[in-house]
Amino acid sequence: MEKETGRLEAFSDGVFAIAITLLVLELKVPHATEGGEISASMLAGNLLRQWPSYIALVTSFFTVLIMWVHHHVLFKLVRKTDATLLFTNGFLLLLVSVVPFPTAVLAEYLATPAAPAACEFYAGLFVLIGVAFYLLMRAAFRESIVDKQAPPERIRRLRRNYRLGPPLYTLAAAAAPFSPMAALAICTALWVFWAITTGEC
Amino acid sequence: MEKETGRLEAFSDGVFAIAITLLVLELKVPHATEGGEISASMLAGNLLRQWPSYIALVTSFFTVLIMWVHHHVLFKLVRKTDATLLFTNGFLLLLVSVVPFPTAVLAEYLATPAAPAACEFYAGLFVLIGVAFYLLMRAAFRESIVDKQAPPERIRRLRRNYRLGPPLYTLAAAAAPFSPMAALAICTALWVFWAITTGEC
Amino acid sequence: MEKETGRLEAFSDGVFAIAITLLVLELKVPHATEGGEISASMLAGNLLRQWPSYIALVTSFFTVLIMWVHHHVLFKLVRKTDATLLFTNGFLLLLVSVVPFPTAVLAEYLATPAAPAACEFYAGLFVLIGVAFYLLMRAAFRESIVDKQAPPERIRRLRRNYRLGPPLYTLAAAAAPFSPMAALAICTALWVFWAITTGEC
């Protein structure tokens, strides 16, 4: 029984760990623009000019890390798995595994005129992830599989927090066309918020 | 004894989790066609135009996920490992690890005149995977390693289901030259079918 | 105590599983040689023309798989870890993690005049891996960490087998300049040999 949850958690952990580590592939070694040699100061300049990549990576890294912590918190309250849990979890993992893509789009276009579309795309994925977490929470807290000994106070708090995810990320997505940076700031504020509200982990 | 199966399962889970997460590498950040800047609406258009990539990724993701669930179901009925199980399992893992490649081919050519060949290639891999699962099932249910307490009803049902894999995927492969979309629809229908028939997981 | 070996084995398994799955990245989606569209039959032809990649992948996949099995066999005979075991194991993992690179070189050049150098490079890595396995075996079977209950017969057999690795792979490397295909055939024969001699796994 608990062994089932065990293997599901281990598989999910694997996907989280791989997705979070694949983010590094978004960073590209700068090349000399012309065939010519590149000097030390040019290389330093090129590395600094990639700041949007670093911001995108750090934001995505901590967001995925927080999601992993929350996934952990949620599964500690679950007694066993069933098909519904398996597929809502699968839907969440699909979205998590895909995070490196909008991150790379954001990194490439954050400092260009296309930033609004890139941020929209990025925030859009997190709206979906917010929905997936909400669905997973609903699947996890069903009478038939929830741990009977789970403190009701804790379940109530998680329920409330997870309901906040989709509207807050929608806010970020709505801000993107007007101010890409505001959208990013909301995304960052949100992972800090999830981190703090974890409290008990 | 069970520790052996444990490490084999953990290794297999690793390959499944990595293969499923590597699918994201198939998604490519769209670049400006000319040296010029790309506008927000152009970027949005380019991202939408990549719909074949998204379809390919989602189909492959859920197919691999279902395969992982079935792998799990199968190994719960096995008491210990031997060389035959190890190598049929190795053959399956080879095919699973390779899934990102036909997925990328499908993504690149689904919306082009080369779609029939791409779908053929894609469905062809799943024919092989169907065969590998059938062989793994046969290896797993041998007298010498099957769990004596496994419910015979369940083994009978799995036997029947796994026999269906190769012919059904062959049907998809046969449809590909005439209608790539029909081939893809069959592949999608099949993972939904495997998902439903899992029932007990 | 056994927990230490446990975490070392889990880490090693991770590296084996990732290296074996990264082999797929060596397969490249064929592109139209000119800007023009690619037809279904051209795509099919291009996919078939990549046969050296498929051979390279399958050979490397099964070789790494066999190495994982042997790693497993070896660690079952070890009671605890120490610095020497940790570093010989680290040296082996370095070489395992690097396998996708010579595999990609082999895939790209097997059907070209540069095949001798590519096969030399490929076989050369396996000479080093043979040496690493031999060193790991020596480290594992030291009085201070070997499992006292390990059957001496089994240790003797493993000792003999592992001594064969370096000379046999050196033979493959020596054959490469004259016949790349012979070198590859020896490499393939060797993983079949390791597979059979595993016997007890």
Add this chain to the structure above:
Amino acid sequence: MEKETGRLEAFSDGVFAIAITLLVLELKVPHATEGGEISASMLAGNLLRQWPSYIALVTSFFTVLIMWVHHHVLFKLVRKTDATLLFTNGFLLLLVSVVPFPTAVLAEYLATPAAPAACEFYAGLFVLIGVAFYLLMRAAFRESIVDKQAPPERIRRLRRNYRLGPPLYTLAAAAAPFSPMAALAICTALWVFWAITTGEC
């Protein structure tokens, strides 16, 4: 309780194992400089000319391996997790997951005039990692979560060692503008030093 640390350790191990294996992606198959065919001796020459890549990979591989060992040593002295440990550990994992990037930069520019900037960047990351390890050590050895039975002698030794990390890597970073090779040599000497001082692992 210990299960929590267990899942955190497993997740961290995953990130270490993936980051260490992704280093191989930095190695690039050499291509013919012109459209023409490449001969066996040209391929051999090109593979040898990539020595900076091999040096960069080996240095990074063993550094990450040593970090993994130290992470292991540290967590054996911890009784449970809390938010602080989770986030200092997250900060360390972020930096570990990023190691393949400066490694690739180093590989590409070590044999060029831009080597000072590349080595600076590489050593700079390890300064940060040294800081992260120091912070993690402080978080781990707090009264509230440290294992009460941890030998004080051992904690004292670790405390002293980890305090050395940031200044010693800063020394490497300071040397980089004058002698890239000296910077690299210090980095190499440091992982040998960490390896030796591990002693008990």
